Amino acid sequence: MATERTGACSPWLQATLEGQAAKVQELPKGSRGLRGGSLKTRKTKRAVFGAVLLAGASTVAPAFGAEAPPSVQIRNLTVDIHVAANGGSVETIHSEIRANNAATAMRLGQTAIGYDSSLVDLKIVEAHTLKQGGAKIPVSASAIYDQAAPDAAQAPMFTEQRAKTIVFPQFASGDTAVYTIRLTSKQPLIARQYWYGDLFSRIAAFDNVRETITAPKSLPLAVENHGVAFSKSARGNDIVYSWRYAAPKPVEAAQTLVSPLDSEPRFFVSTFKNYAELGRIYARLSDPMSAVTPKIRVLANQITGNVTDRRIQAQRIYEWVSQHIRYVAVELGKGSLEPHAAETVLSNGYGDCKDHVVLLSALLKAKNIASYGVLINATNSYTLTSVPTFIQLDHIIIWIPEFKTYADSSAIVAPFGILPFQEYGKPVVYVDQVHAAQGRIPVLQPGLASVTTRTASHLGKDGVLSGVTTTSTSGPYTILLRSVGLAAQ
Numbered sequence: 001m002a003t004e005r006t007g008a009c010s011p012w013l014q015a016t017l018e019g020q021a022a023k024v025q026e027l028p029k030g031s032r033g034l035r036g037g038s039l040k041t042r043k044t045k046r047a048v049f050g051a052v053l054l055a056g057a058s059t060v061a062p063a064f065g066a067e068a069p070p071s072v073q074i075r076n077l078t079v080d081i082h083v084a085a086n087g088g089s090v091e092t093i094h095s096e097i098r099a100n101n102a103a104t105a106m107r108l109g110q111t112a113i114g115y116d117s118s119l120v121d122l123k124i125v126e127a128h129t130l131k132q133g134g135a136k137i138p139v140s141a142s143a144i145y146d147q148a149a150p151d152a153a154q155a156p157m158f159t160e161q162r163a164k165t166i167v168f169p170q171f172a173s174g175d176t177a178v179y180t181i182r183l184t185s186k187q188p189l190i191a192r193q194y195w196y197g198d199l200f201s202r203i204a205a206f207d208n209v210r211e212t213i214t215a216p217k218s219l220p221l222a223v224e225n226h227g228v229a230f231s232k233s234a235r236g237n238d239i240v241y242s243w244r245y246a247a248p249k250p251v252e253a254a255q256t257l258v259s260p261l262d263s264e265p266r267f268f269v270s271t272f273k274n275y276a277e278l279g280r281i282y283a284r285l286s287d288p289m290s291a292v293t294p295k296i297r298v299l300a301n302q303i304t305g306n307v308t309d310r311r312i313q314a315q316r317i318y319e320w321v322s323q324h325i326r327y328v329a330v331e332l333g334k335g336s337l338e339p340h341a342a343e344t345v346l347s348n349g350y351g352d353c354k355d356h357v358v359l360l361s362a363l364l365k366a367k368n369i370a371s372y373g374v375l376i377n378a379t380n381s382y383t384l385t386s387v388p389t390f391i392q393l394d395h396i397i398i399w400i401p402e403f404k405t406y407a408d409s410s411a412i413v414a415p416f417g418i419l420p421f422q423e424y425g426k427p428v429v430y431v432d433q434v435h436a437a438q439g440r441i442p443v444l445q446p447g448l449a450s451v452t453t454r455t456a457s458h459l460g461k462d463g464v465l466s467g468v469t470t471t472s473t474s475g476p477y478t479i480l481l482r483s484v485g486l487a488a489q
Contacts, residue, residue: 228267230267
């Protein structure tokens with residue numbers, strides 16, 4: 001699931017999340033569903049400056065101490081966003097990034113700007129190389145290339161992610177890549193709702209950052225700030241929200257196992273009043289997709305057969321969906337946030353996590369078993385923004401209150417009622433038009449996850465040692481062991 005660039009998260013935030021995600025153990029493809037901005041930190045989504053920033057900052061380590069400058073110097077960054085009453089927006093970004101060594105210049109000299117062509121129009125307003133001596137060399141129109149996003153062909157999803165790549169002329173160490181872009185939303189992901197966030201990595205050098213969001217008074221924004229200067233003022237019928245940030249001296253990267261969303265300087269805005277409202281609004285998008293059609297009802301009866309035990313009915317339905325609906329995300333247009341209809345998912349035989357949930361919900365509903373979708377973070381973020389956004393909600397699973405059971409069928413090999421390790425203890429949002437609420441999945445209790453290995457060896461008279469090793473697991477370790485078995489096939 002995903003919230004795209006418009007009204008979701010800034011290029012800096014998106015790229016920082018991508019860089020952080022690369023350090024985290026890769027999740028099974030089936031559990032990567034709701035990810036992509038707001039429901040997915042998608043690897044195929046390349047950010048405007050952040051991908052370049054992280055490429056330079058992470059692979060070309062800045063020299064700390066002495067007088068050596070950092071590899072990448074963000075000399076100036078301005079972001080001006082105008083939000084319309086319907087939640088649409090126009091975002092103008094001006095960036096000046098200097099490469100302070102030859103290796104970084106090789107990366108900055110070819111800058112890819114990612115965008116979703118179904119949701120936004122992207123225009124390169126101006127771009128030039130600013131030489132160390134002050135000369136400006138314009139980028140010609142023929143040196144701007146529009147192409148499919150990197151890695152898109154290898155990802156288990158179909159999107160309209162594109163990238164405009166700017167090739168800066170005569171770019172060398174000491175030069176600055178300067179460009180201005182404008183992103184105009186074609187449609188808001190959710191009508192009359194807007195959310196946005198930005199994050200600044202401490203390992204990067206920021207000389208000057210200024211961001212503003214101008215929104216009508218009829219669309220008030222709640223604001224959350226961490227380590228970023230903030231001010232707000234009225235301008236006619238609008239409110240102008242402004243942020244400033246500067247950190248010209250980067251710090252060495254600290255080893256951390258949690259998301260930068262939990263620790264780095266950052267800010268977020270949102271029109272949602274609380275997470276319960278967010279859950280209700282999302283339910284209005286997803287509930288119609290889990291309608292019980294005749295085809296769904298027939299399948300539910302076939303799956304459950306003559307079983308009358310309701311928990312076993314739910315387990316059989318869950319296992320059928322896990323085994324028969326392979327993970328493929330089709331995220332065209334609003335498909336990054338909205339699921340497909342359950343019968344469509346059934347006919348296709350594939351879908352992402354939000355598609356798994358609507359089909360599972362429809363089949364359970366056909367047997368009069370109630371369930372709710374549960375929005376969650378499936379990576380390494382253990383908080384939610386205090387102002388309600390989708391930014392940390394990158395995945396969706398299901399809650400069956402009758403059996404007090406959470407289930408994640410898009411994890412493919414997870415037994416019924418067992419979640420991947422990374423989903424325990426997480427804050428969540430229950431999706432329902434009546435019972436939507438913020439909550440938390442309980443932590444995994446001691447003793448519920450174990451690995452037992454037994455080896456029987458035999459040393460023959462010929463000196464050959466042979467034997468059999470048997471591994472048995474419980475809890476989430478079962479998912480890992482089953483994944484090994486699946487891979488071995």
